[in-house]
Amino acid sequence: MINNSAKKYLQRLILKQSPKKPSYDKYPLVSNPFTTQDLMSGIETILNGRITMSQITKRFEKEFAKYIGAKYALMVNSGSSANLLALFSLINPKSKKQLKYGDECIIPSICWSTSLWPIVQAGLKPRFVDVNLNTFNIDINKLKKKINKKTKAILAVHVLGNSTNMIELKKIIKKNKLILIEDTCESLGSKYGSKYLGTFGRFGTYSFFVSHQISAGEGGMIVCNDYNDFKIINSLRAHGWDRGLRKNDNNNFNFVNSGFNLRPLDVTAAIGYNQFKRLNQMIKIRAFNRKKIINEIKKSPNWENQIDFLKPNSNIKPSWFGLPILINKRLLKKKRKYLNFLNKNGIETRPIISGNFLNQPSIKLYNLNKRKEYFKNAQEIEERGFFIGLHTKKINQKTVKFLTNKLLKIKNI
Numbered sequence: 001m002i003n004n005s006a007k008k009y010l011q012r013l014i015l016k017q018s019p020k021k022p023s024y025d026k027y028p029l030v031s032n033p034f035t036t037q038d039l040m041s042g043i044e045t046i047l048n049g050r051i052t053m054s055q056i057t058k059r060f061e062k063e064f065a066k067y068i069g070a071k072y073a074l075m076v077n078s079g080s081s082a083n084l085l086a087l088f089s090l091i092n093p094k095s096k097k098q099l100k101y102g103d104e105c106i107i108p109s110i111c112w113s114t115s116l117w118p119i120v121q122a123g124l125k126p127r128f129v130d131v132n133l134n135t136f137n138i139d140i141n142k143l144k145k146k147i148n149k150k151t152k153a154i155l156a157v158h159v160l161g162n163s164t165n166m167i168e169l170k171k172i173i174k175k176n177k178l179i180l181i182e183d184t185c186e187s188l189g190s191k192y193g194s195k196y197l198g199t200f201g202r203f204g205t206y207s208f209f210v211s212h213q214i215s216a217g218e219g220g221m222i223v224c225n226d227y228n229d230f231k232i233i234n235s236l237r238a239h240g241w242d243r244g245l246r247k248n249d250n251n252n253f254n255f256v257n258s259g260f261n262l263r264p265l266d267v268t269a270a271i272g273y274n275q276f277k278r279l280n281q282m283i284k285i286r287a288f289n290r291k292k293i294i295n296e297i298k299k300s301p302n303w304e305n306q307i308d309f310l311k312p313n314s315n316i317k318p319s320w321f322g323l324p325i326l327i328n329k330r331l332l333k334k335k336r337k338y339l340n341f342l343n344k345n346g347i348e349t350r351p352i353i354s355g356n357f358l359n360q361p362s363i364k365l366y367n368l369n370k371r372k373e374y375f376k377n378a379q380e381i382e383e384r385g386f387f388i389g390l391h392t393k394k395i396n397q398k399t400v401k402f403l404t405n406k407l408l409k410i411k412n413i
Contacts, residue, residue, distance in 0.1 A: 033211075083205050213282065241253065286390040296403075323389070359379075
């Protein structure tokens with residue numbers, strides 16, 4: 001344990017390095033998400049010599065599973081690794097319903113790269129489906145038309161705190177005897193009805209990257225409800241061994257499966273776990289900031305429907321990630337100049353996830369769109385869309401005024 005005088009010294013050092021005052025003429029995608037206590041949790045772990053995965057990781061996993069409503073949670077070094085474990089568990093010889101090489105997995109055309117690539121890396125065939133223009137998530141009607149005899153799984157990406165109609169999706173899963181994986185990396189804490197996103201399928205994955213609902217710098221979590229699935233991902237996470245799965249056995253070098261090394265650090269877990277305790281509070285702050293920004297924009301005398309905002313699915317209680325924005329079609333010719341203007345004037349922007357992923361160069365490299373499919377809604381979201389950050393500290397009125405003034409200038413550019 002660190003003595004009180006050392007703690008006070010370290011706390012003063014952290015505060016000295018922290019920004020003194022918020023800047024009212026800059027709005028980055030991410031503000032500093034870490035409190036002094038978050039960083040102190042990591043520092044204490046380092047000074048106690050527990051850097052690699054240990055008891056703090058286990059405690060975090062237990063509390064995460066309890067909160068999210070899953071039987072098992074396993075921490076990994078990133079949300080991308082969580083997706084990798086989910087897909088590789090499905091093709092594993094120990095899987096109860098093992099998928100075979102070439103089986104198809106449906107994925108939305110608005111997705112992140114490491115939502116897609118674990119499908120390919122696992123030897124499965126990705127089939128893209130268009131998204132709903134109102135929710136940015138899988139379009140249920142288009143999904144139904146994509147399912148065929150080769151379809152074995154669906155990877156749903158819960159976009160920016162929102163989701164598709166999970167009741168209808170579960171009906172489709174049940175009717176067609178499919179496996180559902182939920183990429184919930186952008187939507188930790190979002191609820192559909194009474195259930196948290198990530199708990200509807202066989203696996204749910206989460207990310208603790210710096211801009212996400214909670215941050216550990218890096219890190220992620222994968223949840224499931226079947227003990228056999230848990231044993232597989234536990235072994236795959238660390239070299240293929242079964243360490244920690246057997247009681248009263250000192251053989252820590254028993255390799256029962258294939259494996260990676262996707263373990264987190266206890267330092268990462270300590271920071272993430274401390275943030276996790278404030279998750280509900282930060283969800284409320286992000287919702288407060290989102291509402292304040294949108295209300296200020298819409299009550300401005302300069303408001304002429306220049307931009308529009310993502311609306312949550314009617315059954316969802318969202319845990320917002322960022323503030324996605326769609327430019328009015330009549331102003332689309334100005335988009336490039338507009339985004340350049342915003343970024344030069346201190347408002348950092350980025351695409352909605354990675355836009356229509358079918359346009360990425362890697363799709364051509366791996367020839368993943370042989371049929372030359374065109375996804376109208378995903379393309380419109382890419383062409384009209386961008387997003388700005390939602391910070392974890394309450395936004396002040398000066399910053400809201402600054403954002404409103406700049407965001408509504410598109411007509412004059």
